Amino acid sequence: MKEFSPGPVENHRGREAGAVVYPVYSRRSKGLSVGINLFPDRKVCSFDCPYCEVFPFQTDLRFSLPVMEEALRGILAEAAERGIPLRDICFSGNGEPSLSPDFREALEAAGRIRERFVPEAALVIITNGTGLLNDKTFALMKEAALGAMKLDIWLKLDAGSPAWYEAIDRSAIPFDALIGSIRKFVPLAPVTLQTMICAVQGREPPAEEEAAWVRLAAELAGSGGSGPGRGPGVQAVQIYGKARPAPEDPLAEALPQAVLEKRAAALRAAIGTSIPIEVFP
Secondary structure, X not given: OOOOOOOOOOOOHHHHHOOXXXXXXXXXXXXXXXXXXXXXXXXXXXXXXXXOOOOOOOOOOOOOHHHHHXXXXXXXXXXXXXXXXXXXXXXXXXXXXXXXXXXXXXXXXXXXXXXXXXXXXXXXXXXXXXXXXXXXXXXXHHHHHHOOOXXXXXXXXXXXOHHHHHHHOOOOOOHHHHHHHHHHHHHHOEXXXXXXXXXXXXXXXXXXXXXXXXXXXXXXXXXXXXXXXXXXXXEEEEEEOOOOOOOOOOOXXXXXXXXXXXXXXXXXXHHOOOOOEEEEO
C-alpha cells in the first residue's frame, strides 16, 4: 500500500481511481473508517443525487473478491501497526452497494475478516434502500443485521415527500414504492436513518417538506423496538450536511448548521429522547 492517509472528509478521490478498499476519516463514524467499493470501474447507483461527491470517471478495472480481501487485511494490519483505532468497515463506494452482484460474497468475506482481526469494529453498509425492493436483498440485509455479523444498516431517508425526493434524490424508482419497502423493513431489523439536508437550486427544504419528513421519520421510529440495541427498529438518526465538493456544484449547496439543528429539534419533539439524533454539519 503506497499511501495511508485517513485525513479530512473530502479525501475519497481514491475510489474514482479504482480503489476497492480505502481508508478515510469519517465524521459520522467519528474516526478511521475503511471503505469497500464494489464499483471500481464506474458509478452504479439507483439515485442521482445533486450533492453526490463521486466525480465522473471510468476505468477498465473490475471488482475482485481476492483483491478486496488482500487489500482489507493490508489496511487493517497497517492501522494496527500505527496504533490507529478502527471505527468500522463500511460498504459505500461509487454507488449503491446492494446493487452489486458481488454484494453477498463481499459482505460475508468482510464479516469474516472483521471478526478475525478487528472484532471491536462495526460492519456498516450505507444504503439508499432501493435494494430492499428485491426480496433476496431484503432477506440478506435483515439476516446480516440480526445475526452474528451484526451489520449496521445506515438507511437513507432524504425526503418525506415525493416533490423533495425528486429534487434531492432524482431517482426513477417511485417514492411510494421505496417508502413502502422501508416501512416493511424497519420493524424487522435494526437501522440508522441518515438524512442529507442541503439547498437544491438555491432553496432549502420547504416547511411542508420538513413537516412531512418529521412525520415519516417519527412513524418509522415508532414501528420497531424500544430504541438503541440490536433488536428491530430505528436505533439512531443521523442528520448531515453537504461537506464535500460535487461535480454538479453549485446545484446543491451546504446550509447553516442551525437549519440541521432545527430539523433535529423537530424530530426530538415528535419522538422524545429514546433514540439518539445526531447532527453532522
